[in-house]
Amino acid sequence: MARVSNKWENEESWNYHITSKNIMREVINSDNDEDLNRLNEIQFDEKLLENTGEGDPPNMDFMRKLWAETLAYAQKIGMPLFVRPWFEKGGKWVISLYRQDSAYAERIGGIIQYIQYNEKAWKRCKNKKQRVAFIKDTRDWWNDNDTRDRTRGWIMKMWNRAIAWYDTKEFWEKLINFVINWCIDHNNEWQAHVMYDPKVWFPRGRGAINVQLHGGIA
């Protein structure tokens, strides 16, 4: 099965949405970088990235290509020893989240569109300090627009860890620059879609009553 149910109605979807996401959240919650090796504990089937006839979310081919070229670039510039054990697994996991979970696709796609829209601001950045400010602006745009409080803390931790690495580690600075530039340089391959508009990110509109009924824990 290349698409897992979001109703946890079989063991595969349970492993994906509960077991694997819990590992991911524990890794995010940990301040110890060594725990990133735990990403290898995620049971991940490469078929989750493939379209076996059930269809793809918008721009899935863009995401596959972005990942393939990012991986190739990381190998070309040389991955630090600490990164090598989990980088490929982690990257594929993120791309699978885009494909399998609309709440992730909405946010990831929205951020890519935000970056593409602000292309000129990015290209005006002359030094690392300005580029860090651009990435922080992007993070703050996401934070202002995301009303899902349950996941806010985890996503914010990912942003802040990425920004800290960008600021202090050459590999991550180069890699994140590559990803941003790639998204901008390939914007003619990107198709705008209403799902990326933060006004419809879950739970604004879809799920609005549900999230209130659960007191914000949905």
Added chain:
Amino acid sequence: MKKEKFLVRDPILNTDVELERFNYDDYKVDKDLCTQLEFLKLFDNGGQPYEHPLLNLLNEAQADWKKHQQVCRDPNLLVVWKWMQCVENFEPEWKYKNAFINWARLNCILFQENPYWRSRLGHLLWWAVNYANQDSYYILKWEYHNDPRAWYKPGEPRRREDIPADLQGSGSAASS
């Protein structure tokens, strides 16, 4: 309206999640409203939670696929149980906090154990669902204080914004 941070337990991840809610504590307790709730002491159980193997199974099913499959055979029970968990997370601190939670736990247990209770509680659930249908005689409408972060506290009078404008008068209901 002031906002405050608060922690709730995410039952899936088994960690605390920090959320934000409005602070509705700026009111004077109406003793008559509290007296109306005295019947809750029936469920207080000396401050101890009601225990039952069903509740243990449901709790274990959150992290165990086989037990999850077992409880998923009764999806209606899961709806009542999720409501019970929500009550446990959000009932405010007061003398009958445990009693109200126990009442929720009792509803969950009886829903599964006792056909009398199941048929009537199921009726209540479907009654509400029916009135969410836009073709029903009356339409169930979302009220902001259905959100547990905005629940009324025990003894809290109706908030001014919840009183229809033509009934508000010049005084404040919250000071009664």
